Each structure stands twice: as C-alpha cells, then as structure tokens.
Amino acid sequence: MSTPYAKLPAWADYGLIPLINLAVAFLVAGLVVLLVGESPVQAATLLLKGAFGSGAGIGYTLYYATSFIFTGLAVAVAFHCGLFNIGGEGQAYIGGLGVAIVCLSFDGVFPWWINFPLAILGSAAIGAFWAMIPAILQAKRGSHIVITTIMFNFIAASLMVYLLVGPLKPMNSMAPQTRTFAQDAWLPKLDWLLELFGATIRSTPLNLSFLLALVMAVVVWVLIWRTKLGYEIRTYGFSPKAAKYAGIGEARIIVVTMMISGALAGMMALNPVMGDQHRLQLDFVTGAGFVGIAVALMGRSHPAGIVPAAILFGMLYQGGAEISFVMPNISRDMIVIIQGLVILFAGALEHMFRPSLQAVLASLAPKSMGMSATKREGA
C-alpha cells in the first residue's frame, strides 16, 4: 500500500488531467475578463479567431510556438535530471549572440543553407556555455541552480545591452541593434507550408526554424528515452542516490544535462533573429524563456506534450494581441495572467484534481484501472 491511489491510465494522465487543468485556468481567466467588464465569450472567440482564423494568424501562432518549443524542450531536459533551469530566457538571449556572430561574419560569403547549420552551432554553443557556468557552480559548489540561473538572466541582459549599444552597433546608428543581415543569412519562410493547408497568405514570420524545432522535439525524445545518456539523466532525476549507486557521476551528469538544456534554449534565437528580424535587437526573447517553463509543465516534460503546449501558448500570444486590439480594457498582460494561471494549475496544483478523477474512473471502470501488482497476480 505504498501508493494510496491507484494509477491512472495513460490517456487520463497525459490527456485528461492537462485538459482539466487548462479548462480551469481559462475559467478563472474568464472571470478576470468579466471583472474588467468585457464578455469572456467574446474574448474567447476573438482569441481563437485571431490565432487560427486566417493564414496570417496561423503563421504568427506557429512562429511564436517555434520559440516556445525550443525553450520548452530546454526546460524539460533539465526537469528529467531533477534540475529547474529558470535561465532559459538568458540562455536564449545570449544564444542570439551566436546567431548574430555567424550571420554578421558569413552573410555575403555563404548561402543560407551553410549559414543555417553554422548559426545552429553558434547559438547552441553559446547557450550551452551560459548554462554550463551555473551547472558547474551547482555540481562543485552546491550553489542552487534556480538562484544562479535567474541571476545569469540578468547578467545576460546586461551583457547584451552593452554589446548592442557598443561593439555590435553599426556606426552612425541610433538604434541598439546590429546591422541587418544580408539576404543569404535569412531563413526561408514557410509560406508554402501554410498554403498546403489552404491558407491565403500575407507574409508571416513563420520560418524554417519551425521545422528545426520539430526535429529537435524528436531528437530530445530519442535522447531521453533511447540513449545511455538519457537513461543516466532520468536515473539522476528520479533518484540521485540510485544514480550514485549505479556509478553515474553527479557532477558530469548535471553539467552535461544543463549544457544540452542551454543549447536548446540558445537555439530559440534562430527563430526571431535569423528567421524574422534579420538583425540582433534588444529584448528579442520577450519572455519566451519563461513561457518555456509553462510549456514544459503542461507538456509533462514529454516532447509529444510540449509541441501542442507550445502551439497553445503561441495561440495565446497571437490571439491575445487580437483581443487587446479590439478590447482596449484588456491589455496584453492578460496573456501573462492566463500564462500564470496555467502554471498554477498545471504545475503547482498538478495533483488537485487527480484524487477525485481517480475515484471517478475507479468507480466507472474498475477493471481498466492499474490494479496493484500483487492483486493482479492473484492468490
């Protein structure tokens, strides 16, 4: 009787519970909309229409989702190791430096399809480096990684401000940003992908890095569940004592996992910098690193959950912009509220509905439930 509650079937664990948590988050958000004097139903309609009602809407939704997939995967990989990487924001920001260095150096030299892999390497390497320092501090000195990664967000921000008003700013420019890259350092747009779905297209920022994000989701799945390293990461994440017993070096696994996490966060920069703005700007991350935490929580740290969760948040970002456009009472901060509610219900209150759902399911279909092993074995 070590587990007081019977196990939930997978569809309920991974499907129903996140949906219930999400529904409650939206209900509460609806109440907030009601409080500011607008109609929640109309707001929800605007949200959905804005996000999926047009080809451009879909394009923007997926563009935002691309960033969230990268940062969500980054947080998830660290979660599997029992580490809470709050530094995705800073790692992504500094990852932009890697993209910019490659693009500024090689635009006009190489075609995009050579610049792209170089920029992937650059962003991943710098992101990994930025996560490596807190990881080493955790592994060797016991400095808590939550604290250090938050602090590294601020260091990243200050460093980028310095670089963008100084060394990286072109002469005679007033704006804190690099020069625009030449066209051969631009990622191809994915308008053709949207046209496949019959969308009539105005230009959207959706670009090739969306496909890279999907590839990375598969890569992360393989890494976590099909490689020796992933096995070691999960062992350490579930039980550091068992990892030690199994001869898995604590310092090595923490540092390697955080570097992978940082690399994934760093790659997020490809999407806005190389795919859309074609220059490095101040604050281009705009909170995607933090949204990644919500995405990873909602997606239960599984790539198959992270991709839809990222698209959901892409929808909130894009549709939320529509709402604030039509309903001036509702600012874009509404999205931050919903985001916070999702984190609250999907993360912090994860177990709130579980016991009652288990009781309901148990009474509905006793046989389909995970009976305890000893019972199933029979007398």
Added chain:
Amino acid sequence: MAPAAIELKGINKSFGAVHANRDIHIEIPKGTIHGIIGENGAGKSTLMSILYGFYQADSGEIFVDGGKAEIRTPNDAIAAGIGMVHQHFMLVENFTVLENIILGAEGSQLLNAGIARARSELHRLEKDYGLEVDPDAVIEELAVGLQQRVEILKALYRGAEILILDEPTGVLTPAEADHLFRILRMLKDEGKTVVLITHKLREIMAVTDNVSVMRQGTIVATRRTAETTVEELAELMVGRRVLLRVDKGEPNPAAVKLSVKGLTVKDSRGVTMVDGVSFDVRAGEIVGIAGVAGNGQSELIETIAGIRKAISGSVLLDGTPIDVTGAADPGELRDRGLAHVPEDRHHVGLVLPFEENENSMLGYHDDPKFLKGPFLNIDAIRADAREKIRTYDIRPADCRLKTANFSGGNQQKIVLAREMEHDPGVLIVGQPTRGVDVGAIEFIHKQLIAMRDRGKAVLLVSVELDEIRSLSDRILVMFDGRVVGERGPDATEGELGLLMAGVEAREAAE
C-alpha cells in the same frame, strides 16, 4: 461476558481499485494481547489506520467496549480510549520526556500546571506498569527502547485503554524486545487491551493470546495462540507451505576475497559511525554482520561499495586496494566483480518510477550488450530482463511494468537478479529480506546460499538475528561502530543479543 474491547464489523476500504481491506470482522476481548500478522501489503496498517482515525472505512462499523464509535480523526480515537505507538516514533527529539508527553494535551495556555500534573501522573504510571523513564531526559539522548517507552506512556497518559503497537520490535535488541513484552503483559494484567501488529511469527507466539492472520486485505484466520504453531501461521500468511529452515551444507572457505583493515567512517555531522573495523571475507563463505540498526553496519557496507568515503583504513578486493578514502566509484567496483544489494532498495537499489527492464540494468548500463553506440539496445535490454524474470520467478512477469507496482519481495528479486547474474566474486547484501514476504524470503535465502556454494564471498548485513544465524558461516557483531565479537553460526541468540547491546565480550562468555 463483558463486551469486546474492539469489535470491527464488515470493514471495507479501497484506494482507487485496490481493495486494501475487504469485509474485515474482528473481535478483540478486553484484557488480552491480540496479534495481527500478515505480509507487507496484506492490509494490516490500513486496518489500524482506520481504527486510529487516519483513514475512514468505506463501509463497516467499529465498536469500542460494546458501543458504536465514530472515529474520524486520531482525536476521536484518543477520546475513545485508543492509543497508538507508531513504528517510527512521533517524538520531538529535543524536547524532554515530560514535554513530549504533554504535547497536544497541555491542558492550559500556561505550561507549568500541565507539567506538574503530568509529573505526578507519570510517577503513578511508572509504578503501575514498570515503565521507568527519567521525565527530564531529552529524547534524543535516550536509547531507542526508552523512546518507545515514552510513546507508550504518551498513549497511557491520554487515557488509552486499548494500545496499538505497529511493528514495535523492529528497532529493538532482543533484550529490549523481551522487556517490552514484559511491559505488555503487565498492561494486560491491569486490564488494558493490546493490539500487536508484526510480521515476526516468534513474537506472536511469545506474547499474544489470540492472533489474526491477514492476507490480501482479508482476515484469513483467527486462532488462539496456544493452539496454533509457527508453521500453521506461516502457511496461513502465504497461502502455501513454507520452508522456515534454511538448508545448507558445510562452507568451503578458500582464498580471501575481501579484506577490510582499520576502516573508519564518519557521517555528514562528523560523528564516527564505523570505528577501526577489520575483517576478511573468503570465497565460499557467508559472513554475517549482526547489530541493532544504527550501529554502523549501513555505513560500513556503503563504504566498501564505494558510495561513502572513509576517513582512514583500507579495503582490499582480490588483494588490490579499493581507494575508499578517495575516488572509489561504485561503477568501477562493479567492473572489478563487487556487487552490492543495498539496504534501501526504494531509493538506492531501484528507481521506482522506471520500468522493470530499466532497473534490471541499473549500474550495468555501460555493458556493451545493452548498448548500440550511444543508444540503448532496447530489444537486448528487455530480452535480458525477461530472462531474469524467468530465472528468478519475478511476478508479475512483465518487464514493462513500473517497478513501484511490484511487491516488496519481487522488487528485491529484481535487485538480486541484477546483482547476481553478473557473476560477481564478492556480493554485499544489506537487509535482503526487509519488507519482503515470507514466500520470497525463502527464495532469497536459497539464492544467497547458492552464491556461497558457487565459491563467491558474501557479506551479509541484517538486523534480523534469525536471518544472520541461519545464513552466516561466521557472525560479526557490531556495536557503536566497532566489531565487538565474532561467533560461529551456533552462537545462541542470548549470547549475540548481549554483544549487540554492547555488553563486553568477556561478560557474555561467562
């Protein structure tokens, strides 16, 4: 006839689909000691938790002294005169005995009056039941047996007429356990009712009047203790005949495989846990380390296995030193043929959320047969796990099942299968049968003997004295971090018990 102290009628309790208690009927006469025995997961603790108000039964009724009792919280239970002594004591370590006893029953906002009242009441209880404890001693300075006495006093102070003890002897030396039983008999003579939950058959025979056997959530039998035998109870618990004796031949000790010299280990607080311990383990013998839990056995085997660092001393494996004070690594030791079944299988030996097959290679995941380059060879891993499931009769035979869903005995078999199947030269085993059902104990003991007979060196640590005595070819007794004596397998329980209690070896021999 007086009404029963406790009568349970048709108690049912489910957790989700798990039917932990199924239609339980029990009648416990006043002024008796009633044993409840059963394997882990049989539902003993659930039943007692219902009686003490931690859980609510789904259906059924509880009668106390003939009257129907509504027990929704532990406070209701206390009001009904039921007291509970938990397996893990619920005492505030840095409070005195008195302060612990009045905790939750202070009586007023100011403590002095309550303390004075408690002091005189305590005095009376001590006289009546022989429960002697210094009321002003601080809990953490008391021996475990005395702490348990404080728990009993706590219950009596609250007016308990019915005392439930959950696995009370797990942490006691044999002498302390005997003392506890004397106290229980004295309580009985004063008209109190005692419910004793245990999985140790010997205790049931020694102290109870009646015994109820639980299996898979139901009471399968209630017997008068005087009219039953250990064999019958074991059979009722498991549901089939059990071999309680371990059959083994003479050992064939050969070359020294493991040699420990002057090993000293401190814990994280700097307290010396292992103090200059030296011994050898030869191929083809089982060396047992006996001792009350917490006398350094755990730290000793963890250090040999490379999980913990030593302050000084040396360990030789096949004549080659292990760097116990520095970079000893469990992975490297495994490669050198030292396997380790850890005491804590839930947190160390297994990763409970993993599938069975993932645990089946834990620690051996560097083995090329499980890998294809950096990738896991899933087919090979599962085939290997299925093979071990077959050889060790692990149930259910499903290598994709989450490890947490296996029973304690089967979890332990997963660990044993993994560590034994890699054919180590030295096997270190900690508490091989803790929380393991009787049926699996038999199997595990046979496997350990088979290891020995294949010429392997086995170092066994267990707090179960019976286990040590029946398996070991040589017995070392640890007390306070030191080896205080070595005995043969024919040493009597009393002799070992004195050593375990720290009585000098010379006195024990007399």
